[in-house]
Amino acid sequence: MHLSGHSPAARAELQQQSAEKATAGLDGERCGCGGIEKEVALEAAPDSLLRDEIDEASGIRGRFERRIREAQNAICAAVEAEDGEGRFREDAWCRPxxxxxxxxxxxNGRVWEKAGVGVSVVYGTMPPEAYRAARGAAAVKSPSGNGASAGGVPFFAAGISSVMHPHNPFAPTMHFNYRYFETxxxxxxxxxxxxxxxxDITPAYVNEADMRHFHGTYKAVCDRHDPEYYARFKAWADEYFFCKHREQRRGLGGIFFDDLNHKPRDEIMAFSSDALGAVEESYLPLVRAHKGDAYTEQNKRWQAMRRGLYVEYNLVYDRGTTFGLKTAGRIESILMSLPLHARWEYCPDVEPGSPEAELVDACAHPRTWA
Amino acid sequence: MHLSGHSPAARAELQQQSAEKATAGLDGERCGCGGIEKEVALEAAPDSLLRDEIDEASGIRGRFERRIREAQNAICAAVEAEDGEGRFREDAWCRPxxxxxxxxxxxNGRVWEKAGVGVSVVYGTMPPEAYRAARGAAAVKSPSGNGASAGGVPFFAAGISSVMHPHNPFAPTMHFNYRYFETxxxxxxxxxxxxxxxxDITPAYVNEADMRHFHGTYKAVCDRHDPEYYARFKAWADEYFFCKHREQRRGLGGIFFDDLNHKPRDEIMAFSSDALGAVEESYLPLVRAHKGDAYTEQNKRWQAMRRGLYVEYNLVYDRGTTFGLKTAGRIESILMSLPLHARWEYCPDVEPGSPEAELVDACAHPRTWA
Structure with a gap:
């Protein structure tokens, strides 16, 4: 691992701290589950999070890591510029x-109440239970019938993940995640x-022009790589972001894909990289247009209730979050997707024909936007 | 089923409505999963929720239902009296x-921001997945290896469940649930x-006298039935209400038991009934003592953050909630346990030695209170 600013002695010290944390008190249980070792905070982000004794910078792992680090820099800079006041705090960590x-x-920025962009590189063995959460429907069965006793599945995962929640109830929440996995x-x-x-995009109110722009941006990206991608990945998002117990999606969709390995690796890497590169273009104009919109207390209340549903979705269904909770990843990073505020009213009244009812209808019955 | 005020024709109409709901649009999927049929709203609570053609009022099912209905009345009346202003809204429903x-x-009462007390009686067949969630560690394995194809496990469940969230950050949240299950x-x-x-009790700040009173009340109830109960069920609560990914409990415990069938049914029924009967005595004095305490914005912020952890616990670990979400129960009833407000800050500062740090410590390292 490249730990800028850390001598071999400092690295040994970090490893020692980590070993202590991992075996102290309640932590012990976490590390005995076949999950991931406890993380150690770093003073500064290292140049690379890869294992230098194993991974070559020119290989796919190195190229993917560079791409997500570069995207994190670009997106955070663009969001800070749009916010005009808020600044991203950075926390870097490594595992022994x-x-x-x-x-x-x-x-508590001027425009966003909370916005997080995280990259991570994880080496580990996952319990078959987490493997199933990560791979979803395509999961293989544990051949022994009890994989935990077989030591779990060795894996490598690198990804970038983000959720941004603006203050203004007419400016939508946006989430993206791009990841590369190997077992x-x-x-x-x-x-x-x-x-x-x-x-994917999660507004509290429907704005058709916004949705045409957002979906249109991803349709254009998809079309450059495969004419079948947009229809397939739009439908996949509508399926994936469904909150079954609410009988509606958390928002108005976007694109989603997983288990993609049907073409040469470089081609899928290029598509993934382009989709990641479209975040600023697809999202920031929507925030720019609405960050100053007038709103009422009722609009804010509705936004907080929709964020309650967002919390439900993330904790109950979201594959990245449930995977993170099971593998005992860095908890503050896993849960940075949760909004600053959320609200749960019992049996809220949604007046038929109201803008609130229109949003629920659009979340229950996906539309074609592009 | 006894549906007071519903003629056979009205009941047939309800069943028809329900059948339509169950097959319309997205609902269809829920009812095809081996779960429970969609509920139908009733104008008034029926005298009994049991099936009169099957269940005798004098049997254990009838006696347990009467006990939880009676407790619901008594607890709601006591809470309204303590609140002085808020009134419980009632929603009754049945399944065909x-x-x-x-x-x-x-x-939005004067003292409680949200308080719910629900009773339910459920007949159904549960997917083996939900059976495991309901039975926990004691679950039997599906003999065929794929129970869904065998039609699921027929069950009967009756229970009372409650969560109460006061406004004042020094008045604790309280939860109870007492249930009887048959397969x-x-x-x-x-x-x-x-x-x-x-x-179990979930304060935002530690108050030792409150905790001695709360735990002491349940110790006295337990001791009247079995000298081993309190120690066993206190430890079980400390284990059960553990939020693994936060490495702490959601609160300061109480008693918890499950799968209890080691004594004659009437003896366990008597214990369960007494524990349920202790809710007012154990909890209301704590609210009375603190409902008027002075507090700061920082106290409210901390309370909202602890309620965020409460939401995490309920959606990720709570057996009743996860069982309800999987079996497609009445969603507003399942999620009435969630607070009106919750808050998630990234990496919140908790100053060592502060009252906030003391609470976290007590949630991480359970103490003996009685």
Whole structure:
């Protein structure tokens, strides 16, 4: 691992601290579950989070990490410029066995109440339960019927993930996540690689022009790579972001894909990179247009209730969050997607024909926007 | 089913409405999952939620239902008296196949921002996945290896459940749940019965006298039934209400038990009934003492953050909530436990030695209070 500013002695010290944390008190249980070792804070973000003794910078792992680090820089700079006041705080950490992350969070900005952009690189063995959460429907069965006893599945994962919640109830929440996964040979199952990702939009009120712009941006990106991508990944987002117990999606969708390995790796990497590169263009104009909109207390109350549903979705269904909770990742980074405020009213009245009812209808019955 | 005020024609109409709801649009998926049929609202709470063609009022099901209905009345009356202003709204519903519920919620009272007390009676077949959630560690394995194809496990469940969130940050949140479960013979596994339940307290600040009173009340109840109960059920609550990804409990515990069937049914019923009867005595004096305490904005902010952790616990770990979400119960009743407000700050500062740090420490390292 490249730890800028850390001598071998300092690195040994970090590893020692981590080992102590991992075996002290309640932590012990977390590390005994086949998950990931406890992280150690770093004073500054390292140049690379990869294991230098294993991973070559010119390989796919190195290229993917550089791309997400670069995107994190570009997106945070653009968001700070749009906010005009808020600044991202940065927290970097590593794990003694390799891997780590860089989380950047802006809280109580002028435009955003909370915005987080995190990258992470994880090496580990995952319990088959988490493997299923990460791979979803495509998960393989544990050949022994009880994979935990077989030591779990060795994996590598690198990804960038973000959620941004503006103050103004007419400026939408946006989420994106782009990730690259590899599993190693395990119990006779050959190693696998795949890409996953997507960007989705969660407004509290429907604005058709906004949605045409947002979806249109991703349709254009998709069309440059494969004419079938947009229809397929738009429908996948509508399916994936469905909050079953509410019988509606959390928002108005976007694109989502997972387990993508049907083309040469470089081609999917190029698509993933382009979709990640479209975040500023797809989202920031919507915030620029609405960050100064007039609003009422009722609008804010509705926004807080929609954010309650967002919390439900993330904690109950979201694959990244549930994977993170199961593998005992850095908890503040996993949960930085949660809004600053959320609200749960019992049996809220939504007046038929109101803008609030229109949003619920659009979340229950996905429309074609592009 | 006894539907006071509903003629056979009205009941047929309700069943028709329900069948339509269950097959319309997205609902269809919920009812095809081996879960529970969609509920139908009733104009008034029926005298009994049992199936009169199957269940005798003098049997254990009838006696347990009468006990929880009576407790709901008594607790809601006491809470309204303490609040002085807020009133519980009542919603009753039934399912065409039998069962139903009565939810009572007070929102924006003078003392409580949200307080819910619900009873429900459910007949159904549960997917083995939900059976595992309901039975926890004691779950039986599906004999065929894929229970869904065998039609799921027929069950009966009756219970009372409550969460109360006061406004004042020095007045604690309280939760209780007492339930009786039966499964029928299924795939060669004989039918089972068991009781579960508990009451636990979640303050935002530690008050030792309050905790001695609260735990002492349940210790006295337990001691009247079995000298081993309190120590066992206090430890069980400390284990059960643990929020693993936060490495702390959601609050300061109480008692919890499940799968209880080691004594004659009437003896466990008597214990469960007494514990349920102790809710007013254990909790209301704490609210009375603190409902008028002076507080700062910082106290309210901390309370909202602890309520964020409460939301995390309920959506990720709570057996009743996850069971309800999986079996598609009445969603507003399942989620009435969520607070009106919750807050998530990234990496909040908790000053060592502060009252906030003391609370975290007490949630991380359970103490003996009685």
């Amino acid at each position: 066995g390799g891997g780590g992350g860089v989380s950047r969070v802006m809280q 190693e040979d395990w119990n006779g199952i050959p190693g696998q690689w795949w890409f996953g990702g997507g960007t | 196949g039998g069962g139903g519920g009565v939810s009572r919620v007070m929102q 029928e013979d299924w795939n060669g596994i004989p039918g089972q019965w068991w009781f579960g339940g508990g009451t």
